[in-house]
Amino acid sequence: MVPERVSLITIGAINLPELRRFYQGLGWSETEISSDNYSVFKTAGVLLSLFPMEELIKDAGLDASVVPVQGFKGITLAINVDTPEQVDQVVEEVRSAGGKIIKEAGETFWGGRTADFLDPEGNAWEIAWNPTAVFDDRGAMVHF
Template sequence: MIHQRVSLLTIAAYNLPKLRAFYQKLGWEETEISSDAYAVFKTAGVLISLYPKENIEKDSSVKLPDTPEYSKMTIAINVDTPDEVDSTYEIIKQIGGSLLKEPTNAEWGGRTAYFADPEKNIWEIAWNPTSKFDERGAMISF
């Protein structure tokens, strides 16, 4: 059996200082192991790490594109109210995120917006009326 858990999400950083600064501007807390060479941010569910592109290429034996490209996945920040989608989107706008889709009511009954960080990693801001979170704030169902 393979454990059914995601515990760490690592983003290949083309410019670690710039990408790290963006997440710091979100107000996210870093772990004590963060440094100028590797940054790790705490979230309610998983740790999000920023690791230099070259190191990921060496570790994985996979050649990544020479410049950031939009990823084939999205990472979601699920919020507690529809208004938080809008206020989070405004914060992203203020700190220089790339705004992809303004807050809108979704056909499934929630509210969403999309942005990209400085290296084109796509993020969704979402409110889902059926989401359930544990005591730490980690999503356990929707």
């Protein structure tokens, strides 16, 4: 059986030092192995790493000519927060750090509150408050 867990998410970076500064600007803590060549941020549920795009493509055994390296990549990462008001607060912090807000905070049809942004390299993130979300002691979402 494949373990039911996601432990590390890696974003292929075009300009790793710039992308690293953005996530540092959000106030996120890095591990001691982080540098401008490879960076790992601590989050409640998984580690988020930044790795040079060319190296990531090579490590995966992919052909660089068919892998999109700019813009939306067909995946959205999410930051779930504890209150509806936190969505608005996080939007302003992201905006201050240089993120591009692509959908301002608003109510959803399912009873939550969300907003969306892009990091400096076009990686898509959602900021969400879900009234049914359940978090563990570390802050990782375990159910909704």
